[in-house]
Amino acid sequence: MIPPGFVQELLSRVDIADVVGRHVELKRSGANLMGLCPFHAEKSPSFSVSPVKQFYHCFGCGASGDAIRFLTEHLGLSFVEAVRDLAQGAGLTVPEDDASPEERERRDTLRQRRLSATAVLTRAAEFYRGQLRAHPRAIDYLKQRGLTGQVAARFGLGYAPPGWRTLAGVFPNYDDPVLEEAGLVRQREAEGDGGEGSHADGGRYDWFRDRIMFPIRGVAGEVIGFGGRVLDDSKPKYMNSPETPVFSKGRELYGLFEARQALRDKGCALVVEGYMDVVALAQAGFTNAVATLGTACTAEHVQKLFRFTDVVVFSFDGDAAGRRAAARALEAALPHASDLRTCLLYTSDAADERSRVDLGGRRIIKKKKTVRSLRAQHTYSREHYNHQLATNTTSVAQ
Numbered sequence: 281m282i283p284p285g286f287v288q289e290l291l292s293r294v295d296i297a298d299v300v301g302r303h304v305e306l307k308r309s310g311a312n313l314m315g316l317c318p319f320h321a322e323k324s325p326s327f328s329v330s331p332v333k334q335f336y337h338c339f340g341c342g343a344s345g346d347a348i349r350f351l352t353e354h355l356g357l358s359f360v361e362a363v364r365d366l367a368q369g370a371g372l373t374v375p376e377d378d379a380s381p382e383e384r385e386r387r388d389t390l391r392q393r394r395l396s397a398t399a400v401l402t403r404a405a406e407f408y409r410g411q412l413r414a415h416p417r418a419i420d421y422l423k424q425r426g427l428t429g430q431v432a433a434r435f436g437l438g439y440a441p442p443g444w445r446t447l448a449g450v451f452p453n454y455d456d457p458v459l460e461e462a463g464l465v466r467q468r469e470a471e472g473d474g475g476e477g478s479h480a481d482g483g484r485y486d487w488f489r490d491r492i493m494f495p496i497r498g499v500a501g502e503v504i505g506f507g508g509r510v511l512d513d514s515k516p517k518y519m520n521s522p523e524t525p526v527f528s529k530g531r532e533l534y535g536l537f538e539a540r541q542a543l544r545d546k547g548c549a550l551v552v553e554g555y556m557d558v559v560a561l562a563q564a565g566f567t568n569a570v571a572t573l574g575t576a577c578t579a580e581h582v583q584k585l586f587r588f589t590d591v592v593v594f595s596f597d598g599d600a601a602g603r604r605a606a607a608r609a610l611e612a613a614l615p616h617a618s619d620l621r622t623c624l625l626y627t628s629d630a631a632d633e634r635s636r637v638d639l640g641g642r643r644i645i646k647k648k649k650t651v652r653s654l655r656a657q658h659t660y661s662r663e664h665y666n667h668q669l670a671t672n673t674t675s676v677a678q
């Protein structure tokens with residue numbers, strides 16, 4: 281429980297113009313500031329921020345509220361997360377009545393560990409981005425997949441070079457425990473196991489080597505982990521960061537940070553299976569696509585998406601595995617779906633990621649039409665899905 285008195289004090293100490301201004305370009309207009317509304321698509325500004333009232337209001341869509349509301353609505357933070365975020369910026373400590381001193385200390389430690397982890401991950405992402413420019417083989421791979429430099433930049437794509445200890449050149453203290461905790465390096469197994477660690481000089485080596493790097497970003501854009509894909513057919517094809525204090529694949533969605541504006545503008549989320557799909561779809565104009573990270577879609581994923589949009593469209597492969605994944609996703613989504621929060625399910629028939637990307641335009645346009653017609657023709661209620669699920673799941677998935 282956060283005491284209401286603290287919330288009042290917090291709101292009096294932050295300036296909504298700063299808070300909103302970090303996310304929306306604002307221009308002064310009389311006593312207020314105006315900008316393009318982040319909650320609906322518009323070409324001329326109808327979103328106003330009043331520094332006097334410490335309130336925002338959109339004359340187009342009616343969105344309004346204070347700084348906390350802005351963060352919960354725009355970034356999808358929970359109330360408590362928004363309060364913590366603002367308090368941190370204002371140099372205030374959130375009083376937590378019910379927390380014991382031990383509990384508070386535990387939380388502080390965890391917060392420190394998170395900050396250190398995102399700091400090294402962000403630094404690593406910059407390094408990988410630079411390496412992409414320096415390795416024509418990696419650039420060629422992305423070009424061959426039909427990606428432009430622009431979309432690669434939007435997603436901060438990078439390249440992890442093949443060396444075993446490349447990151448030692450980035451982090452002078454390669455033995456720093458935070459590098460392992462952030463999932464950037466791993467510790468060699470017990471002495472003399474003769475495994476891959478025997479290639480490494482010393483006890484540690486880089487987690488990601490010779491891979492295209494997809495940074496996974498948290499709500500504020502900070503890097504919380506990576507997905508890495510090989511450039512050839514070697515295995516494993518995809519590798520994610522391990523579970524860390526900042527990254528949990530059961531909670532995070534790839535592309536959510538990049539997609540959050542489009543989720544509102546387009547009014548729906550497109551959930552696909554791979555990072556490459558997300559990037560390729562964004563390039564084709566589907567900036568509202570996100571992907572789970574090598575895991576089934578969980579209730580937490582779905583809840584997260586419903587903070588931004590009322591419609592979630594699942595797009596999985598049409599093979600048996602894809603249909604199973606679709607059924608699981610639907611099960612996770614159902615308890616959170618209502619008449620307003622509609623779930624649509626659509627399974628593509630492309631079995632392989634490569635064919636989707638290579639066929640580029642055509643397949644994607646087909647997908648666009650399907651999504652449109654689905655939205656236009658059907659507004660399924662939760663009862664409808666319960667019925668479908670009970671009778672025949674695969675028919676929904678086709």
Ligand code: ZN
Pocket residue numbers: 317318319320327338339340341342343
């Ligand atoms: Zn608006």
